[in-house]
Amino acid sequence: EAGVTQFPSHSVIEKGQTVTLRCDPISGHDNLYWYRRVMGKEIKFLLHFVKESKQDESGMPNNRFLAERTGGTYSTLKVQPAELEDSGVYFCASSLGLAGAYEQYFGPGTRLTVT
């Protein structure tokens, strides 16, 4: 069975441009998470979907970030307009259920560089 996939693997954009990251979770996983690691720092939670609904978006840094999960399958994370501080690695994860009882499976990440 395929794992969590993310596209693109690497994106380089200029400040002010728009970028859309995509995540395809493991089939059947209702829970989908986005995380971000800024260079050398901890991995920080961005938001959590249960199916197509946003369960927790407390980690979204500001309104330049928009996440969607239409139909409860794949998810996109759009950054518009991008700023220098948005650079980092964006991870997506999916799980069958709650974090304590069910493993979160991570994708390889998208490395975003804003110049």
Add this chain to the structure above:
Amino acid sequence: GNSVTQMEGPVTLSEEAFLTINCTYTATGYPSLFWYVQYPGEGLQLLLKATKADDKGSNKGFEATYRKETTSFHLEKGSVQVSDSAVYFCALSGGGGATNKLIFGTGTLLAVQP
């Protein structure tokens, strides 16, 4: 709020050396604790976990014990291999007021030399 603190890296060891990566946490209630590993070019993988006090998680020769009295979850391995070179992340979820999200430490880069 809940947080995780882990030792700064990089940690450089010779093959067959003993490994300890320290991790302490701050949380209300009873969180679950995890160690994730990221090998070069790959995504994070769950290495081991413990869901209650005094539980020991183990996998691939790695161990960590959930110590509530010291709020710690140190990762250990008796004899590391070159293939263990990776970034290791300590994390927690749950605990009082928290949701399903994972809260991570900063990660510790381990480099094992032959």
